[in-house]
Amino acid sequence: MNEEIEVYGDDDGIMLLGDSEDIRQALAELQISEEHTTDISKAAILKTAHRATKMFSKAQDRSGRWVKLTKESAQKARKHGLLRNNSTGNFMGVIGKGGKGGIKGNVQFEKIAGGFNPAKVANVEMLMLTMALEQAMKEMTDYLKQIDAKVDQVLRQQKNAELAKFLSVAGLVSEAENELSHIGSLSDATWDQLSNSAQTVNEVQQYSLLQLKDIAEKITSSVNDTRTTKDALVKARSGIGDWLAVAADCLRMRDRIDMLKVQRFIDTDINPDLLSKHRFVIADNRRARYHSITDATAKLQQAIKQAVQGKDDTMRVILLPMDAPVVIREGNEIASSLARFDKALGLEYKTPHFSEKQWNQAMGEVGQSIANSTEQLMQQTRSTLGEGAKQIGNVANEAGNQIKKAFGNFPKLR
Incomplete structure (x- = not known):
């Protein structure tokens, strides 16, 4: 390793800046496969936003790789002594040059190559946020394709004027993204149109979570009667799939709006300290949204477990040979759909499999x-x-x- 590698990290990922070959060696030391990283030069915001390209030009002068933070990579970051910035709570440090054991723990951030610069740190942190947004949007898009989601149909069936607004928000966001890709910035008029869109998306997300909560309560209330449980699970399966799809699309839509918001902040050329604060608020709000959804899915998982447990016992299978097996099969189907959703959120959830006694x-x-x-x-x-x-x-x-x-x-x- 010829030069030091700058290492930045937050709750979503780790970014390495430096010489490309040195980065490869650093990734090897961190035991992170290069194919699991993203070249920062390919970040979407650098392709569409002129001011962002200028803002991140110093970072682009050096090669960079971003890797999504997993439980495993987080442990590696702690193991190698990356420090936390007291003001932002983010990781930072260096991978030293020369010899074995190149990871330097407890290194003062001010001593990294290029020196400590608040503007530089703010820019890098904002770039990391955009990388995390881009990755999350991709994963949600893949998930919605996998389940062949029909979110627009689900919302139209509710005959609710507020839910219908979500479809218009999707159109406005697409138009803003198109403007950004062709012009490199967002006009005031476009931003004004988007000003209330996040609230609309939040309302639809909350509605979807209420539907999932209602389904979980109905399943829980049925646990004392096998036939009632069977009917509840059969009815719940399609509903759970529909509302998980709506929740996933809401998460993706908010991330798309946040990406546009980042561009807006960059266009206003605000000072580094304020930029860092905006980044913190966006990231903190995202965590809250994800937590509200994972809390709802956790309650569903528990409801399914309670409903299915004991339904394969010997006498129940003998006395209710048409109902007990359906309970097990429906429980397994719902558990699998919840596991796919959690995987799209980046969570590690092992799909339970309830045995079906013949x-x-x-x-x-x-x-x-x-x-x-x-x-x-x-x-x-x-x-x-x-x-x-x-x-x-x-x-x-x-x-x-x-x-x-x-x-x-x-x-x-x-």
């Missing part, structure tokens, strides 16, 4: 229980009843054979 299997367990009880009875009475015990065994075996013929296979009595 009717023959349940009958086999009943038969085995009878066999065990008969064997135990024979052992207890053999010493005193002698030949009579054999008769008991023969009677039990005959009873078992009759059950077997009527209900299915289970282990033969001894």
